[in-house]
Amino acid sequence: GAARAQGSIGAGIVLRDVVKNYGDFRAADCISLDIRPGEFITLLGPSGSGKTTLLNLIAGFQKLDSGEMHVDGAPIDHVPTHKRGFGMVFQSYALFPTMTVAQNVAFPLRMAGVDRATAERRVAETLEIMRLSEHAQKTPSQMSGGQQQRVAIARAIVRRPRIVLMDEPLSALDRRLRESIQIEIRELHRAIGSTILFVTHDQGEALTMSDRIAVMDAGRIVQIGTPVDIYRHPQNRFVASFVGESNLIEAEIVQRRGATMALRNRAGYVFEADAGHGIEVGRATVLVRPERIAIADGPGPHAMPVTVTSALFLGEVLRIEARTDSGETLLIRCMDAAGRSLPAAGERLHVSWGAADCWVLA
Ligand code: ATP
Numbered sequence: 001g002a003a004r005a006q007g008s009i010g011a012g013i014v015l016r017d018v019v020k021n022y023g024d025f026r027a028a029d030c031i032s033l034d035i036r037p038g039e040f041i042t043l044l045g046p047s048g049s050g051k052t053t054l055l056n057l058i059a060g061f062q063k064l065d066s067g068e069m070h071v072d073g074a075p076i077d078h079v080p081t082h083k084r085g086f087g088m089v090f091q092s093y094a095l096f097p098t099m100t101v102a103q104n105v106a107f108p109l110r111m112a113g114v115d116r117a118t119a120e121r122r123v124a125e126t127l128e129i130m131r132l133s134e135h136a137q138k139t140p141s142q143m144s145g146g147q148q149q150r151v152a153i154a155r156a157i158v159r160r161p162r163i164v165l166m167d168e169p170l171s172a173l174d175r176r177l178r179e180s181i182q183i184e185i186r187e188l189h190r191a192i193g194s195t196i197l198f199v200t201h202d203q204g205e206a207l208t209m210s211d212r213i214a215v216m217d218a219g220r221i222v223q224i225g226t227p228v229d230i231y232r233h234p235q236n237r238f239v240a241s242f243v244g245e246s247n248l249i250e251a252e253i254v255q256r257r258g259a260t261m262a263l264r265n266r267a268g269y270v271f272e273a274d275a276g277h278g279i280e281v282g283r284a285t286v287l288v289r290p291e292r293i294a295i296a297d298g299p300g301p302h303a304m305p306v307t308v309t310s311a312l313f314l315g316e317v318l319r320i321e322a323r324t325d326s327g328e329t330l331l332i333r334c335m336d337a338a339g340r341s342l343p344a345a346g347e348r349l350h351v352s353w354g355a356a357d358c359w360v361l362a
Contacts, residue, residue: 010038010195011162018067045216048085082253087164094232266326273358292357303350
């Protein structure tokens with residue numbers, strides 16, 4: 001069977017107040033981050049938010065202007081890239097075109113002076129983990145993009161590094177292939193136990209793969225948490241809108257009843273939300289995810305009338321856009337079901353959601 005790590009080999013990474021400027025531009029703005037040994041952590045953010053900059057600082061391709069970086073408690077600021085011993089995977093596979101798959105994967109071992117027998121065993125084990133054994137004697141040009149990226153990953157992990165850095169490794173691949181390699185990388189992580197720092201701008205990818213996600217905006221980490229945390233309990237409007245689809249509803253707090261509060265939106269719909277944010281009175285922005293909105297059978301005291309502006313059949317779900325009577329747009333996703341027809345534009349619907357379906361933004 002495939003090689004299994006004997007215990008965890010992953011290293012912890014600690015960043016303290018890390019700053020990186022390009023001229024006047026601050027690409028990393030006082031970033032502090034604690035990555036646990038063996039953790040799969042994803043940097044997620046829009047283009048230009050500083051993900052690659054942070055990865056390059058950890059890799060040693062760039063020098064920090066100030067702050068500290070430690071790996072397993074030891075400072076690494078002055079350790080050159082090749083001595084850090086991290087595995088790296090990039091969007092472009094960067095394989096050696098004239099070498100076979102086996103030679104590509106063996107390359108880091110050769111550079112490290114590992115003896116031939118050990119190297120051969122290591123390469124065979126790694127090819128097996130990445131399901132590449134049957135392709136060992138091919139050259140990169142004889143393989144698909146997805147296979148080439150798996151070779152690049154195999155090459156990055158063949159020395160069982162304590163840390164593997166991956167910068168958008170799947171963004172050149174089509175969606176189906178991306179999804180299957182996402183699962184492979186997760187399994188790989190479990191098998192080898194390295195700490196993996198993964199960069200993506202794809203929120204679905206981050207949610208699927210990560211133990212924790214660090215959401216970046218303008219050179220800062222704006223929130224860090226498990227995928228469930230980040231999706232259900234975003235700390236601000238940016239995270240709420242960047243991760244998943246969101247309805248951000250402006251509402252007035254009408255009353256507080258123990259653990260829940262009653263709110264009224266601009267259309268006059270009164271609904272409850274789980275409280276606990278310390279917001280007592282005044283206005284609030286409430287996140288309601290599109291899949292948490294229910295379509296009622298008809299008018300009722302707890303249903304809000306809306307007018308459909310568009311409806312799409314997406315297979316397992318219907319995606320409906322509607323307008324409230326005060327002009328707010330609501331996005332609704334509901335499962336396709338027998339007897340449920342696709343509403344027409346202009347049609348009136350009645351929608352509702354419960355206290356547990358809301359998240360009041362701080
Ligand atoms: P993307 O998803 O587009 O790769 P990113 O989140 O990885 O974006 P970075 O590549 O870290 O972002 O870039 C952060 C900011 O720093 C960007 O505004 C970029 O233009 C700027 N930047 C990056 N490298 C340099 C450089 N060598 N010189 C000047 N500015 C740079």
